Amino acid sequence: MTEEPPRRIGVMICQCGGNISDYVDTEKVRAEVAKQGDVVATRVEMFACSDSAQESMVQMIREKKLDGVVVCSCSPKLHLSTFRAMTQRGGLNPYEYTQVNIREQCSWAHTHDKPAATEKALRLVRAGVAKTALSTPLERMRVETIPQVLVIGAGIAGLRAALALSDLGISVHLIEKAPEPGGHVARWGRVFPNDKDGRGLIDTLVREVRARENIVLYLGTELTEMSGRIGSFRVKVRTPTAETISLNVGSIVVATGFETYAPKPGELGFGLEGVVTLPELKELLATNPSRLEYHGKAVRSIAYVYCVGSREEGSETNLRTYCSRYCCSATSHIATVITGMDPGIRQFHLFRDIRTYGKYEAIYERALRGGSVFLRFGEEAPPSVTSENGQLVVKVKDRLMAGEEVELRPDLVVLVTGMVPREDGEVARVLKIPIGKDGFFHEIHVKLRPVETVVDGVFIAGAAQGPKNLAESVTSSMAAVSKAAALLLKGYVDLDPMVAEVNPDLCAWCDACTLACPYGAVEKVDHGGTAVARINGILCKGEGACVPVCPKQAVSVKGYTNDQVRSMIDALVQEVA
Amino acid sequence: MFSTNAISDMAIDLAGSSHLDYSPTVQVIAIPCSSGINPTWITHAVEAGFDGVFVAADGGECAYIPDCTARTGRLVEQAQSLLTKSGSDARRVKMGALCSVCSDAFVNHMKQFGRELEELRATAAAA
Numbered sequence: 001m002t003e004e005p006p007r008r009i010g011v012m013i014c015q016c017g018g019n020i021s022d023y024v025d026t027e028k029v030r031a032e033v034a035k036q037g038d039v040v041a042t043r044v045e046m047f048a049c050s051d052s053a054q055e056s057m058v059q060m061i062r063e064k065k066l067d068g069v070v071v072c073s074c075s076p077k078l079h080l081s082t083f084r085a086m087t088q089r090g091g092l093n094p095y096e097y098t099q100v101n102i103r104e105q106c107s108w109a110h111t112h113d114k115p116a117a118t119e120k121a122l123r124l125v126r127a128g129v130a131k132t133a134l135s136t137p138l139e140r141m142r143v144e145t146i147p148q149v150l151v152i153g154a155g156i157a158g159l160r161a162a163l164a165l166s167d168l169g170i171s172v173h174l175i176e177k178a179p180e181p182g183g184h185v186a187r188w189g190r191v192f193p194n195d196k197d198g199r200g201l202i203d204t205l206v207r208e209v210r211a212r213e214n215i216v217l218y219l220g221t222e223l224t225e226m227s228g229r230i231g232s233f234r235v236k237v238r239t240p241t242a243e244t245i246s247l248n249v250g251s252i253v254v255a256t257g258f259e260t261y262a263p264k265p266g267e268l269g270f271g272l273e274g275v276v277t278l279p280e281l282k283e284l285l286a287t288n289p290s291r292l293e294y295h296g297k298a299v300r301s302i303a304y305v306y307c308v309g310s311r312e313e314g315s316e317t318n319l320r321t322y323c324s325r326y327c328c329s330a331t332s333h334i335a336t337v338i339t340g341m342d343p344g345i346r347q348f349h350l351f352r353d354i355r356t357y358g359k360y361e362a363i364y365e366r367a368l369r370g371g372s373v374f375l376r377f378g379e380e381a382p383p384s385v386t387s388e389n390g391q392l393v394v395k396v397k398d399r400l401m402a403g404e405e406v407e408l409r410p411d412l413v414v415l416v417t418g419m420v421p422r423e424d425g426e427v428a429r430v431l432k433i434p435i436g437k438d439g440f441f442h443e444i445h446v447k448l449r450p451v452e453t454v455v456d457g458v459f460i461a462g463a464a465q466g467p468k469n470l471a472e473s474v475t476s477s478m479a480a481v482s483k484a485a486a487l488l489l490k491g492y493v494d495l496d497p498m499v500a501e502v503n504p505d506l507c508a509w510c511d512a513c514t515l516a517c518p519y520g521a522v523e524k525v526d527h528g529g530t531a532v533a534r535i536n537g538i539l540c541k542g543e544g545a546c547v548p549v550c551p552k553q554a555v556s557v558k559g560y561t562n563d564q565v566r567s568m569i570d571a572l573v574q575e576v577a
Numbered sequence: 578m579f580s581t582n583a584i585s586d587m588a589i590d591l592a593g594s595s596h597l598d599y600s601p602t603v604q605v606i607a608i609p610c611s612s613g614i615n616p617t618w619i620t621h622a623v624e625a626g627f628d629g630v631f632v633a634a635d636g637g638e639c640a641y642i643p644d645c646t647a648r649t650g651r652l653v654e655q656a657q658s659l660l661t662k663s664g665s666d667a668r669r670v671k672m673g674a675l676c677s678v679c680s681d682a683f684v685n686h687m688k689q690f691g692r693e694l695e696e697l698r699a700t701a702a703a704a
Contacts, residue, residue, distance in 0.1 A: 075590045076582075076607075104593035105605055116601035123604060434638050437678065454583050454640040498609070518642050543641035544613020548652040553615070560608050565618045572604050573626040 007133045010041040010066040011125065012057050014048035014073035016103055023107040025118040029072070032576075033125050038133045040064055048073045054086045061090030068092070068132040072100040072125050078448075093137030095497065095559065100128035119576045126571035134564045140494035141537055145231035146250040147171060147488050152223055152427060155183025156470060157462025157477040158255035159205040162215050164481040165253075170488055171214040173247050175221040175237050181206050183257050184279065189286030191470055192333035192363055199286065218245075226252070226430050227519075229539070230457030231493040251457045251484040254441060255477060256427055258419040258463040261309025261320070268305055268415055269385025274392050277308075277417045278327060278334075285337065292338060292345060294412055299345065302338070303394045303410040304331050305383055306351040310418030310467075313379075319438050324418030326469035329360040331416050332367040339370035347372045348408055350383050350396050376400060385413050419467040431458055440466045451480045457493075459483050498559040499540035500547070506554035507532040513546035513555055522546065578631040579614055580607045583640060585633035585675035585683075592680035599687040602628075610641045611672075612648040619656035619670055620663065629669045629694045630656075631686065636674030646674065666697055 013030050015021035026044050034042045041064040045053040048071055061069065069092065071083045076099040084094035102121045110117040147170050151158045154176035162172045182202035185191065191198045209215050220240035228234045231250050238244055260279050263270035270277075274294060276284070284294065292299045306328065314321040328351070335347050349372055356364035368374070376399040377383055383396035394408040421439035428435055433453040436442035441460045444452045451459045461480035462473035487493060502513070504527040513533050514522040521539035524531055533555075535546075544557040556562055580586040586607040592599065608614065611634040619630045632653055639645035649672060657667035671693075673686045 104590035108593035108596060110601040111596055113601060120601045432640055434640060541641055543610035545642055545648060547613045547615050557613060562615060566621050568606055569622045569625050
């Protein structure tokens with residue numbers, strides 16, 4: 001190791017406009033790191049990510065003939081790819097670049113102690129230099145992608161996704177667990193914002209889907225297995241006849257939607273005759289659009305109770321702290337539909353806050369003008385719903401009347417129930433995509449990487465990601481389509497080269513890595529007459545499960561080799577003058 | 578401390594973004610997955626001079642391996658028995674699960690582990 005020629009590493013330290021330099025003495029860090037062996041150039045920048053700073057760095061790479069680059073700035077989650085690209089523009093291999101996080105994991109964390117933060121920053125930078133000194137150029141592996149997508153769920157989001165992908169010339173396998181397509185929207189009757197009929201909307205989409213040659217719709221069908229990787233997934237689905245079909249797809253769009261919150265027995269009178277949920281009322285209206293009847297009796301007055309199952313006080317077991325977004329607008333819209341049917345039906349809305357945001361405000365306005373009465377209650381004093389001799393009695397303390405109790409005797413009580421995540425965790429289990437704290441699928445980043453999951457090539461569309469109204473579901477579905485299509489229309493994908501590799505001179509083929517590998521990436525090959533393990537880099541995900549099990553220390557993940565990690569550890573504990 | 582690129586390192590970032598206070602002696606090496614830690618890295622860190630090594634596993638969130646926690650647990654045990662053999666206290670290695678938004682849990686772990694290491698040092702000094 002000592003015989004190797006010294007490296008020529010350049011280090012750029014970012015002040016982040018004070019976010020770093022207010023708590024870390026960046027000039028001191030620069031001066032100290034400049035003394036390190038292997039470091040031949042250093043600079044401090046106000047904003048390392050700015051075009052001008054990157055341009056100066058590109059020049060420095062060329063002028064100083066650098067063979068490795070370290071940028072000490074923010075979290076690699078933000079700018080790793082930015083600076084890898086910069087390194088590449090300087091003519092180096094992008095994997096000769098190391099990002100050191102001295103903002104989120106240093107300056108911002110230790111704002112009260114500048115000397116300690118400065119010392120820690122220096123240690124972190126040294127570790128970054130140590131890692132880079134042992135870096136090797138790595139090549140991304142280019143593999144072809146299969147121009148087919150598996151869309152899971154044939155509700156509004158899944159149907160729209162299938163059609164949009166088909167428009168782009170990408171074949172779609174659309175699977176739906178239920179025996180009929182359409183999800184919630186098919187049962188909902190007239191829906192906001194355009195007052196279209198949900199059934200009609202779905203029928204139009206399904207007709208179109210069935211007419212497309214490049215869409216196959218599988219009903220009553222569930223996902224059972226998934227293997228492979230971005231660009232080439234192998235999935236298995238089970239049809240209603242228990243037949244298993246194997247499919248090869250380049251990407252997967254998860255549009256499994258939501259479930260409606262089911263109130264607990266007795267919650268706000270749930271279980272009493274005449275107490276229904278919002279979707280039940282929608283279905284009632286959808287089946288008989290001309291007359292509002294419940295169990296054969298005409299309904300002349302309705303009390304809606306808002307925020308049932310939404311915006312609750314959080315606890316270890318209850319995570320429904322979120323607003324379900326669609327219910328205020330949906331209920332205001334229903335009120336206008338009912339008024340249109342019979343203006344004589346009296347409607348009382350018991351709400352906490354009305355969130356008919358954006359253009360949906362007009363719907364609330366229409367409901368008000370139609371004669372709906374809105375009564376506001378406080379979270380601490382929810383209404384009570386009881387029954388006296390078969391007559392529903394609703395009591396609510398109206399905030400506008402200084403908490404005066406108002407008693408209503410409606411024919412129907414509608415619990416405005418929110419959205420909850422699907423309980424069936426099978427899709428998440430098979431695809432290995434994470435679930436967020438609220439129980440919905442977790443997208444990587446709401447702004448930087450929306451609809452993406454940590455499993456490359458698997459995208460989330462619609463309310464499976466979180467409460468959304470119909471329009472928002474379709475919008476997110478289009479986002480997922482564009483991500484999937486952008487990936488597949490290119491025809492290839494460059495895989496991360498940070499995969500495991502075996503040193504064949506150390507390997508004694510004991511099978512331990514084969515057993516540890518969940519992806520079947522280990523192959524047995526011949527190496528000068530002896531059997532050794534070799535990693536198939538296309539199947540390997542680079543997590544390193546094979547690393548700790550090897551008795552010969554023959555396996556490591558590129559970019560995280562034993563030498564690299566040990567030298568980082570040594571650099572972290574090195575004395576700070 | 579070892580964190581994972583996709584999950585627990587996000588929690589540590591979040592702790593910084595939220596200006597949560599923890600000791601600047603905590604230093605993190607981020608790797609792809611805690612199941613890929615070579616136990617000898619842990620013993621090397623202790624021998625090199627770290628008071629303790631904390632392995633931030635992903636709990637159930639690991640995107641790579643469903644039984645990641647069990648695998649990480651095994652390699653942590655291996656590291657502990659290596660430390661015991663070389664005369665170090667096995668309690669200098671600790672494992673905990675951190676989800677991607679578990680910033681409070683991270684800080685609490687660091688405070689708790691810091692106190693435990695302090696006690697170990699005090700006991701060792703007294704002996």
